[in-house]
Amino acid sequence: MMGSSWNWMRRMRRRRRKTSKGDIITLADSLPKSLARPWPPLALPLPWDFPLLPTHSTPTSNTRGRICFVTLDGHLLKNYALSTDFTMDALAIFSEFKTAHLPIQSVLSRFTVEQGMPPTSNPWVIKNIVKEVLKSWPLKSANTAKPAEFVEALRGVLMGVAMRLKTTPLKMAHTVTTYDGKSLLQFLTNKHQMIKALEMTWKSLPKEEHGKLIKEYVGVALDILSPATGLPHCGTVQEMDKIVSSELKMVDGVEGGVLNRKEFKKVMVEVVGRIMNELERNPVSVSSDVVITKSIVFPTQEDNSEQRNH
Incomplete structure (x- = not known):
């Protein structure tokens, strides 16, 4: 079950919405179009477009180095x-x-x-x-x-x-992104924003008939929180997927397989904390390289004359 939810999140797409106050991140931004609507038996309407965190206060998702332009000769x-x-x-x-x-x-x-x-x-x-x-x-x-x-x-x-x-020679745009847990520490220490983000995430998730959350949705909740925690979305960084999957195994021990609101918040904080500790011990660096120019060999006059002859 946890695996299927995690695979589902790999297909998540994000959308942005502009307002007069600038770009804001909403919970709907983190959901695919097919699921950006209320799930039964939740009551209508659901606040899919309320702000999760303003862009300017969203923690940086990582330590990103400057883009370096390198010529490989x-x-x-x-x-x-x-x-x-x-x-x-x-x-x-x-x-x-x-x-x-x-x-x-x-x-x-x-x-x-x-x-x-x-x-x-x-x-x-x-x-x-x-x-x-x-x-x-x-x-x-x-x-x-x-x-x-x-x-x-x-x-x-x-x-x-x-x-x-x-x-x-090839000219490259090269940058290194490091996930070192700093954005998670910022998320955990900003109590007001953390509680607000967790509360909104709780409201957005489907519940079972008694109003509790099935444990398999903890992974979905963590991915919804990506803009706030600074974690990459599931499926974008393989090394991070392994760490997150490993730490989510703690949810398997949840008694009864469901969580109430208080238990959900406690589990989410613990999972985020465990991921933060792992990244502090073993940061994950991901390099990104793009070929932006490459030399082009133009045909000589002799080549052109040979082509005409043929």
Whole structure:
């Protein structure tokens, strides 16, 4: 049940509504169109459009670094490939490459823009750089690969990527977002806003016939609170999904499987607190890379004349 509710939230879409006072975040913003209406047997009307938190007072969802514009010309990647840091990283990857039979393209995704590697999730990078370089990948079978062979083969791939970047530099927009629990601490310490947000969330959720909340909706409630807590919506950051899912397991022990209003608020505060403690111990950083420009090779006059002849 908890899993199905969590999967449902992955499909949630958000909408914004403008007023004369500016943008405000409402509970309806966090619900999909199909569910942005009262559930029976709740009474009509329900306050779907009351403010959850004004935009200006919503805590930042994370520690977001500045957007850096980086030109990858192969120099940084070449230096990394020749360093001892690369050797250690490659040896760490080797065991997983051999036991899990990882494709080499997945191995390359382990390297980052900070190391000079363009994002292998970008279709242009895959087509014009990665696939071309991997044509010379020497290891045909992971079972027979030796650690030293793997390291040198992988080094050769990175050097090949560096050579292509030298002739075709890529300009990247790069930023790192860190979830470190600070926004959750802000949510918990601002008692007035916290109680207000929890109360509105309680009113918005469907109840069973005795007016209590089924425990499986705690995950839905947590996702509705995302604008206030600073947590990403379910399904947007895989590492955060794992942490949230782990902490939501505490709800399985709820007696009777239902919560009244007071119990709901207590459980929500405890869940948020547990997530905050985990992020303080182990912050989650997510990098975002976008290729904003790439060199274009225009045909020469000789190429044009050859095309006309054909």
